[in-house]
Amino acid sequence: MTDYPHMLAPLDLGFTTLKNRxxxxxxxxxxxxxxxxxxxxxxxATRARGGVGLIVTGGMAPNREGGVFPGxxxxxTDQDIANHRMVTxxxxxxxxxxxxxxxxxxxxxxxxxxxAPSPIKSPISPFRPTELDAAGIEKQISDIVTAxxxxxxxxxxxxxxxxxxxxxxxxxxxxxxxxxxDRWGGSYENRxxxxxxxxxxxxxxxxxxxxxxxRLSMIDxxxxxSTHDEVVQLAQAIEQAGxxxxxxxxxxxxxxxxxxxxxxxxxxxxxxxxxxxxxxGIPVITSNRINTPDVAEQVLANxxxxxxxxxxxxxSDPDFVAKAATGKAAQIAPCxxxxxxxxxxxxxMKISSCLVNPKACHETELVIALxxxxxxVAIVGAGPAGLSAAITAAQRGHQxxxxxxxxxxxxxxxxxxxxxxxxxxxxxxxxxQTMLAETGVSVVLGTYVSAEDLVDFDEVxxxxxxxPRDPQIPGQEGPNVVGYVDVLRGKAExxxxxxxxxxxxxxxxxxxxxxxxxxxxxxxxxxxxxEWGVTDPAEARSGLDPEGxxxxxxxxxxxLLQRKSEKPGRRLxxxxxxxxxxxxxxxxxxxxxxxxxxxxxxxxxHISHGETRERxxxxxxxxxxxxxxxxxxxxxxxxxxxxxxxxxxxxxxDVAAELDAKRAIDQGTRLAAML
Ligand code: FAD
Ligand code: NAP
Ligand code: SF4
Numbered sequence: 001m002t003d004y005p006h007m008l009a010p011l012d013l014g015f016t017t018l019k020n021r022x023x024x025x026x027x028x029x030x031x032x033x034x035x036x037x038x039x040x041x042x043x044x045a046t047r048a049r050g051g052v053g054l055i056v057t058g059g060m061a062p063n064r065e066g067g068v069f070p071g072x073x074x075x076x077t078d079q080d081i082a083n084h085r086m087v088t089x090x091x092x093x094x095x096x097x098x099x100x101x102x103x104x105x106x107x108x109x110x111x112x113x114x115x116a117p118s119p120i121k122s123p124i125s126p127f128r129p130t131e132l133d134a135a136g137i138e139k140q141i142s143d144i145v146t147a148x149x150x151x152x153x154x155x156x157x158x159x160x161x162x163x164x165x166x167x168x169x170x171x172x173x174x175x176x177x178x179x180x181x182d183r184w185g186g187s188y189e190n191r192x193x194x195x196x197x198x199x200x201x202x203x204x205x206x207x208x209x210x211x212x213x214x215r216l217s218m219i220d221x222x223x224x225x226s227t228h229d230e231v232v233q234l235a236q237a238i239e240q241a242g243x244x245x246x247x248x249x250x251x252x253x254x255x256x257x258x259x260x261x262x263x264x265x266x267x268x269x270x271x272x273x274x275x276x277x278x279x280x281g282i283p284v285i286t287s288n289r290i291n292t293p294d295v296a297e298q299v300l301a302n303x304x305x306x307x308x309x310x311x312x313x314x315x316s317d318p319d320f321v322a323k324a325a326t327g328k329a330a331q332i333a334p335c336x337x338x339x340x341x342x343x344x345x346x347x348x349m350k351i352s353s354c355l356v357n358p359k360a361c362h363e364t365e366l367v368i369a370l371x372x373x374x375x376x377v378a379i380v381g382a383g384p385a386g387l388s389a390a391i392t393a394a395q396r397g398h399q400x401x402x403x404x405x406x407x408x409x410x411x412x413x414x415x416x417x418x419x420x421x422x423x424x425x426x427x428x429x430x431x432x433q434t435m436l437a438e439t440g441v442s443v444v445l446g447t448y449v450s451a452e453d454l455v456d457f458d459e460v461x462x463x464x465x466x467x468p469r470d471p472q473i474p475g476q477e478g479p480n481v482v483g484y485v486d487v488l489r490g491k492a493e494x495x496x497x498x499x500x501x502x503x504x505x506x507x508x509x510x511x512x513x514x515x516x517x518x519x520x521x522x523x524x525x526x527x528x529x530x531e532w533g534v535t536d537p538a539e540a541r542s543g544l545d546p547e548g549x550x551x552x553x554x555x556x557x558x559x560l561l562q563r564k565s566e567k568p569g570r571r572l573x574x575x576x577x578x579x580x581x582x583x584x585x586x587x588x589x590x591x592x593x594x595x596x597x598x599x600x601x602x603x604x605x606h607i608s609h610g611e612t613r614e615r616x617x618x619x620x621x622x623x624x625x626x627x628x629x630x631x632x633x634x635x636x637x638x639x640x641x642x643x644x645x646x647x648x649x650x651x652x653x654d655v656a657a658e659l660d661a662k663r664a665i666d667q668g669t670r671l672a673a674m675l
Pocket of ligand 2: 563660
């Protein structure tokens with residue numbers, strides 16, 4: 001008997017059966033743009049081998065004007081069809097099923113050629129779209145239908161028509177973006193004409209035995225979005241028009257409410273999808289922040305949907321379903337919803353990967369094979385750099401020992417997991433614990449390692465991390481000054497009025513920690529919804545609470561400072577920085593840039609402004625917290641070098657500047673893959 005009877009139950013679609021209720025949701029990885037179709041095929045085939053019920057590809061443009069960016073991939077030529085045929089063949093050989101997403105970006109298309117129902121620029125694009133005339137609309141329909149026909153020719157099992165997240169079809173649905181007065185605008189019947197027409201014409205073109213998923217925006221989270229009644233009306237019409245499955249979309253990309261970030265509670269929007277259950281006769285899929293088999297099972301057991309969609313969890317672990325099905329759920333590498341290596345890369349036009357699993361999208365290049373000669377390997381430091389190296393080396397057959405001076409593995413991840421909204425780091429450290437045991441790594445904790453301890457190993461890896469930088473501010477030795485390590489380890493008292501020195505990732509996180517009183521809205525869905533102003537879309541159009549965001553008052557008065565004159569938080573994650581900034585703003589955190597730290601005394605922090613140190617100011621506070629960056633902890637590496645003992649240095653011990661867990665894990669994994 002499986003622990004996941006709902007998740008692993010087959011889904012009969014009439015003309016075909018999916019082997020379980022798990023869909024790998026669409027992700028744009030930039031892999032297609034490499035032109036290396038063997039690599040694309042291997043990416044999807046690896047996920048198919050891992051047992052997922054149905055894969056949906058990244059969005060394919062139906063035409064030039066609808067591409068997310070100029071030159072976006074699509075099935076335009078015979079060669080494109082042949083390339084995609086490699087993907088579908090490889091997925092089918094691996095026992096999987098795959099549908100191609102057709103994504104027309106409308107006004108979100110990042111280019112001058114973009115088109116939309118009305119010429120209204122989106123707040124997240126510099127381009128004003130051209131308003132389509134009747135012939136232009138007809139062309140878009142026809143191009144989408146052609147894309148579906150080509151997908152069928154390329155061997156796909158179906159298509160997903162992207163109708164949510166504020167893309168083209170979604171833009172026709174709401175008055176936020178559709179000001180037309182012809183048969184494609186005005187009344188709701190007119191505004192929903194285009195999505196229905198698209199589904200009807202695609203179905204007519206591909207015949208009855210082809211999966212047709214429609215991705216429906218269940219809650220728009222933007223002003224003048226759809227009402228819940230309109231969503232239901234559209235869902236029913238889409239079913240009538242010939243869709244096989246309805247998938248869930250949550251929030252437009254321009255919405256100022258986080259929908260997939262790590263601070264969003266798990267399965268936070270499954271209740272929205274549930275409102276559609278019983279109102280249509282075709283299967284309904286729910287999505288967003290579902291990242292473990294337990295959450296997926298619970299969502300399905302609670303009747304929220306017929307199937308779950310997970311996207312990023314298939315980057316962190318392609319074997320998600322196979323592991324769940326064979327009693328190895330604890331070994332599933334968790335998606336911590338950080339976006340650091342996936343979405344942030346996509347938006348920087350880099351190939352996506354995964355912070356937790358650097359092999360993602362690098363399947364053909366980063367191969368973990370058995371070593372020719374097993375060696376003894378000592379790794380000092382059980383932070384993410386050391387741990388990823390240890391597990392990879394052990395998987396290759398080496399005999400690995402990891403040392404740490406602390407009594408627990410995890411390094412700085414143990415501080416990250418204290419931050420409200422970063423609870424996913426807890427499961428991440430637990431996963432490392434499981435994998436160390438699974439791969440037979442010896443772990444020696446509470447041991448400060450010296451160079452003498454390492455002489456007998458074949459290979460030595462130094463992953464000793466970082467030390468906090470000393471900012472050398474006059475008065476910093478006073479009793480009212482503490483470092484972030486002591487604060488996050490609960491070793492320092494912090495008063496009610498606080499100045500945080502340093503507005504990097506850690507300064508932001510520490511401020512978040514200080515404005516909360518241990519409680520985290522991420523662990524309480526009602527609290528999180530109130531905090532961000534989300535409500536039942538049946539009660540308020542678009543799911544936006546008319547009262548707006550109602551955050552709990554901060555438990556401390558916090559000021560966050562930096563010397564650079566740029567906007568604080570500008571260097572945070574591309575897709576998540578705005579959430580951190582907004583979250584602190586909601587807690588009245590005062591942010592100051594372009595400051596000089598003159599001195600600290602019993603009254604507080606004395607600062608001045610600008611290069612000429614003008615406008616001296618006293619920031620009265622009870623406590624000053626230092627978050628002034630970090631320097632490499634290289635003392636052991638230097639001692640080894642002095643003794644002439646060769647070692648590899650990785651993670652923060654190697655380079656502390658702009659270090660994050662993504663780089664530490666990537667470096668640890670790649671080194672161990674070559675030992
Ligand atoms: P560390 O994690 O520092 O590990 C080094 C280990 O070496 C430690 O466990 C230490 O005890 C041990 N050690 C040192 N010297 C010795 C010795 N002589 N003998 C034995 N053991 C020794 N990064 C992200 O990518 N995303 C985030 O969201 C994020 N959030 C963060 C939030 C906070 C609050 C903090 C503090 C950090 C965050 N980071 C985040 C940064 C990330 O945790 C670090 O970049 C990463 O942990 C560095 O990995 P590392 O293995 O090089 O070093
Ligand atoms: P950081 O991002 O380099 O920020 C250091 C801060 O200290 C900056 O604001 C810097 O700004 C200031 N600073 C530098 N030298 C100083 C000095 N001598 N005196 C006073 N202030 C000084 O480092 P961090 O915040 O310690 O974070 C460490 C790493 O962890 C980062 O690379 C980060 O990416 C990662 N992290 C990531 C996340 C995430 O969510 N992705 C979260 C936490 C941490 P000024 O020089 O302008 O004063
Ligand atoms: Fe998940 Fe972060 Fe990996 Fe993206 S990079 S798949 S969000 S763990």
